[in-house]
Amino acid sequence: MTATTRDREAPWAPGELLERSLAYALGSVAEVGPGNLERVTPCAEWDLGALLGHLYDSLDTLHEGLTGGRIGLFPPEPGAVDLACAFRTRACAVLGAWAAGPGERVVVGELPLDMRVMAAVGSVEIAVHGWDVAQACGRPRPIPESLADELLPVARCVVAEEDRGVRFAEAVAVPACAGPEARLLAFLGRCAPRPE
Numbered sequence: 001m002t003a004t005t006r007d008r009e010a011p012w013a014p015g016e017l018l019e020r021s022l023a024y025a026l027g028s029v030a031e032v033g034p035g036n037l038e039r040v041t042p043c044a045e046w047d048l049g050a051l052l053g054h055l056y057d058s059l060d061t062l063h064e065g066l067t068g069g070r071i072g073l074f075p076p077e078p079g080a081v082d083l084a085c086a087f088r089t090r091a092c093a094v095l096g097a098w099a100a101g102p103g104e105r106v107v108v109g110e111l112p113l114d115m116r117v118m119a120a121v122g123s124v125e126i127a128v129h130g131w132d133v134a135q136a137c138g139r140p141r142p143i144p145e146s147l148a149d150e151l152l153p154v155a156r157c158v159v160a161e162e163d164r165g166v167r168f169a170e171a172v173a174v175p176a177c178a179g180p181e182a183r184l185l186a187f188l189g190r191c192a193p194r195p196e
Contacts, residue, residue, distance in 0.1 A: 014119035015098050017154075020147050021123040022091045025055070025130030031137040032084040041136040042190050043129075044169070048136045052083035055129050059090040062122045065106035065115070066097035120154045127151055128188055142192075148180035155187055 029052070037049030046054065098119065105112045127143055128151075134141040143151075159168050169189025174182050182192040 014116040014123070017123040017147075017150055018098060018119045018126075019095060020144070021127040021130070021151070022095060024141070024143060024147060025126045025133070026088060026091055028130040028134040028137070028139075028141055029055075029084050029087050031134060031139045033137075036137065037083070039136045039138075042132045048133065049083060051129060051132055051136065052087060055126070055133070056083060056086050056090060058122065058125050058129070059087065059094050062118070063090060063094050063097055065108075065118050066094065066100075066102040069103050069106055121158050124151050124155050124158070124188075128185070128190070131185065131190070143181045143184065145180050148184045152180060152184045152187065155184060159188070 032048065032052065037047065037052070039048040041048055041051045043051055102115050104115055106115055106118050107113070108118075127147060131141070131143055172186040172189060172191055174186040178186070185192045
């Protein structure tokens with residue numbers, strides 16, 4: 001079964017979601033310049049360099065799952081000095097691996113995981129950290145509404161209360177009239193800037 005066929009059967013289209021999240025994050029990473037890797041990010045314990053390193057690790061893990069059907073528990077350290085360039089290169093490799101038609105399942109540690117779920121979870125991480133990168137660069141870029149709207153139910157499925165304070169910050173309150181981006185960011189412990 002090809003990735004395209006699986007996308008039609010999934011409750012979300014994981015290949016398309018992954019592609020749109022990567023396109024958004026690539027636009028954010030394009031703003032990273034030399035000398036600004038020490039900038040503060042919305043991720044309290046990471047500067048921009050650490051955030052880019054984490055993004056690279058996430059893409060490397062996705063690529064490992066897509067091409068080998070197995071993800072180790074300890075991702076390799078990025079070997080590249082230019083983390084923005086490394087991110088762009090690995091993003092292209094991830095898209096190519098998805099297009100090549102990955103298998104149905106990936107093994108994470110010793111547990112099987114549906115490939116569609118891996119791609120959808122990766123999409124949330126990539127898009128939201130892409131937002132973080134843009135904020136750190138001082139060039140805020142809203143997550144497209146339709147993308148945020150599709151990522152929010154995925155985030156709600158995979159972020160458990162026990163993750164709060166460990167892998168994710170506490171959720172932030174938003175008004176009932178808040179749009180998809182503000183709700184997604186708030187659920188993941190971030191405050192979207194208010195429109196002027």
